[in-house]
Amino acid sequence: MLRAWSAARVRAAEEAVMADLPEGELMARAADGLAEVCRARLASSGGSRVVVLAGAGNNGADALYAAVHLAAEGFDCVALQGDWMLAIGDAASWGASGVRVLGPDDDWAGALASAELVVDGVLGIGGRPGLPDLAAQWVDAIPDSAYVVAVDLPSGQDPAGRQVSDTGVFADETVTFGVAKPVHLLPASEAAVGRLTLVDIGLGIGRDGDDEPADVERLDFADVARLWPVPGAGDDKYSRGVLGVVAGGEDYTGAPLLCCTAAVGAGLGMLRYVGTPTPTALVRAEVPEAVHGEGRVQAWVVGPGLDTHSRAAGSKAQLDVARSALASDLPVLVDAGGLDLVDGPRPGPTLLTPHAGELARLLSRLSGEETDRETVQADPLGHARQVADRTGATVLLKGATTLVVPPTTAGLPVRSQNDAPPWLATAGAGDVLAGVCGALLAGGLSPLDAGSLGALVHGVAADLANPGGPVRALAVAHAIPGAVAHLLTR
Numbered sequence: 332m333l334r335a336w337s338a339a340r341v342r343a344a345e346e347a348v349m350a351d352l353p354e355g356e357l358m359a360r361a362a363d364g365l366a367e368v369c370r371a372r373l374a375s376s377g378g379s380r381v382v383v384l385a386g387a388g389n390n391g392a393d394a395l396y397a398a399v400h401l402a403a404e405g406f407d408c409v410a411l412q413g414d415w416m417l418a419i420g421d422a423a424s425w426g427a428s429g430v431r432v433l434g435p436d437d438d439w440a441g442a443l444a445s446a447e448l449v450v451d452g453v454l455g456i457g458g459r460p461g462l463p464d465l466a467a468q469w470v471d472a473i474p475d476s477a478y479v480v481a482v483d484l485p486s487g488q489d490p491a492g493r494q495v496s497d498t499g500v501f502a503d504e505t506v507t508f509g510v511a512k513p514v515h516l517l518p519a520s521e522a523a524v525g526r527l528t529l530v531d532i533g534l535g536i537g538r539d540g541d542d543e544p545a546d547v548e549r550l551d552f553a554d555v556a557r558l559w560p561v562p563g564a565g566d567d568k569y570s571r572g573v574l575g576v577v578a579g580g581e582d583y584t585g586a587p588l589l590c591c592t593a594a595v596g597a598g599l600g601m602l603r604y605v606g607t608p609t610p611t612a613l614v615r616a617e618v619p620e621a622v623h624g625e626g627r628v629q630a631w632v633v634g635p636g637l638d639t640h641s642r643a644a645g646s647k648a649q650l651d652v653a654r655s656a657l658a659s660d661l662p663v664l665v666d667a668g669g670l671d672l673v674d675g676p677r678p679g680p681t682l683l684t685p686h687a688g689e690l691a692r693l694l695s696r697l698s699g700e701e702t703d704r705e706t707v708q709a710d711p712l713g714h715a716r717q718v719a720d721r722t723g724a725t726v727l728l729k730g731a732t733t734l735v736v737p738p739t740t741a742g743l744p745v746r747s748q749n750d751a752p753p754w755l756a757t758a759g760a761g762d763v764l765a766g767v768c769g770a771l772l773a774g775g776l777s778p779l780d781a782g783s784l785g786a787l788v789h790g791v792a793a794d795l796a797n798p799g800g801p802v803r804a805l806a807v808a809h810a811i812p813g814a815v816a817h818l819l820t821r
């Protein structure tokens with residue numbers, strides 16, 4: 332599992348460690364690690380010209396110290412300085428160490444034009460989203476052919492990973508110190524990070540065996556084996572978990588098929604389906620494992636393809652089951668149409684699985700203030716958190732990066748999963764996700780684990796279904812059993 336800590340917690344950890352270290356030791360470790368990565372990238376590309384973008388803070392100092400190492404080894408190192416003082420040293424002192432510093436009136440554009448490696452040390456965890464004007468000009472002038480290494484984080488991006496910035500650096504690689512930060516994992520900024528490389532500087536957080544909750548977590552493949560409910564010899568279908576699915580209607584007949592196919596494929600003890608006549612006939616034909624009608628279950632999925640306003644035959648009875656599931660103290664996953672039935676906290680563990688448009692609609696209704704999809708996408712974490720806090724539910728916000736956000740009072744980390752190819756952005760993929768996560772809830776997982784593990788497996792299944800090419804949702808559903816086996820036995 333990759334874990335990220337907020338800037339405030341990283342600073343506190345740095346201060347604690349620095350109290351026992353000689354002055355400058357932590358920065359020296361950071362600069363050594365950064366120089367090592369730069370050296371390796373230059374060796375593999377055969378490049379020799381390095382340009383450092385030097386900001387006014389310690390981030391700039393890290394980059395400059397790394398450049399001193401590289402200059403001593405014969406690389407041609409130039410640093411760009413704006414109309415600001417440097418945190419450590421000045422043009423003359425860095426020049427004496429082999430790093431030529433160019434100011435705003437020097438030919439910095441010429442230096443950048445021939446750069447083979449650019450080290451972005453404009454802003455680190457002390458940065459606010461956005462860049463000073465001159466730094467934005469530097470970034471615009473970086474040639475496409477240069478390899479861009481961001482120090483700690485891509486400058487201009489929000490260290491907290493909340494706000495999208497349109498003037499930030501987009502790095503090929505980010506070298507971060509001690510532990511990852513939210514900027515590296517959250518959807519507003521992670522696309523700017525590139526390859527993430529961690530350099531150990533001896534911070535007291537994030538060590539193996541340290542179970543202090545992080546701020547943001549990302550499950551990796553090893554976590555599947557740790558968390559997936561694998562049956563033992565003593566299990567039977569009831570002990571493994573029964574999932575009730577209330578989905579579909581006379582209009583949307585495909586969603587329940589996708590959801591039920593994925594749920595049984597994820598390894599359920601049993602599935603009970605509650606629908607109107609047409610999807611019921613389809614589920615009977617296509618998912619012979621399912622039993623029909625209400626009965627005892629360990630968890631519910633309510634909502635894929637559900638039209639809460641339908642007056643078609645069977646709709647009222649189906650809706651009554653949906654409402655009683657929501658009123659029960661069982662775990663419930665609420666998706667799509669089912670989200671219209673959510674008006675506040677409910678008794679049992681709850682996982683809401685909206686996409687950005689559904690989240691905006693739900694939040695507008697709950698708060699009485701109109702919010703739209705674009706507003707949600709500009710701060711996905713903040714809006715998911717608002718819905719989590721208003722409902723007491725864990726909110727899984729779907730997207731290229733899927734967030735799983737518990738309510739603040741739970742004191743749990745946010746999970747952020749980025750396992751899916753963009754091909755997964757296809758109709759019905761959300762119904763498949765609901766089935767997988769529902770199966771995990773029925774297997775006894777918490778909403779946080781079920782949501783994040785389900786998103787990971789869903790993404791891997793999309794890849795395995797047709798590596799590198801298009802996938803339809805049904806193919807993703809059919810790929811779930813293979814994806815689980817692949818991840819459990821790798």
Ligand SMILES: NC(=O)C1=CN([C@@H]2O[C@H](COP(=O)(O)OP(=O)(O)OC[C@H]3O[C@@H](n4cnc5c(N)ncnc54)[C@H](O)[C@@H]3O)[C@@H](O)[C@H]2O)[C@@H](O)CC1
Nearest residue numbers: 357358361388389390454455456457458459461462463483
């Ligand atoms: N604390 C330490 O001893 C260590 C810090 N390290 C480095 O230090 C960095 C943090 O250093 P700092 O706290 O100096 O922070 P930064 O280097 O991020 O610089 C922050 C400065 O930039 C200004 N600023 C912030 N956002 C701006 C914007 N959008 N436009 C213009 N100016 C802006 C701030 O007012 C502040 O003066 C880390 O990211 C890391 O690179 C490492 O050397 C490891 C050890």
Ligand SMILES: Nc1ncnc2c1ncn2[C@@H]1O[C@H](COP(=O)(O)OP(=O)(O)O)[C@@H](O)[C@H]1O
Nearest residue numbers: 729730731751752753755756758759760761762
């Ligand atoms: N660009 C993308 N890259 C990877 N996965 C994506 C991308 N866009 C959407 N997804 C995933 O595809 C699925 C789409 O679900 P959803 O929007 O509910 O569709 P539907 O309602 O048609 O089933 C979600 O799991 C989401 O995380």
Ligand SMILES: [K+]
Nearest residue numbers: 451454482484
């Ligand atoms: K930086």
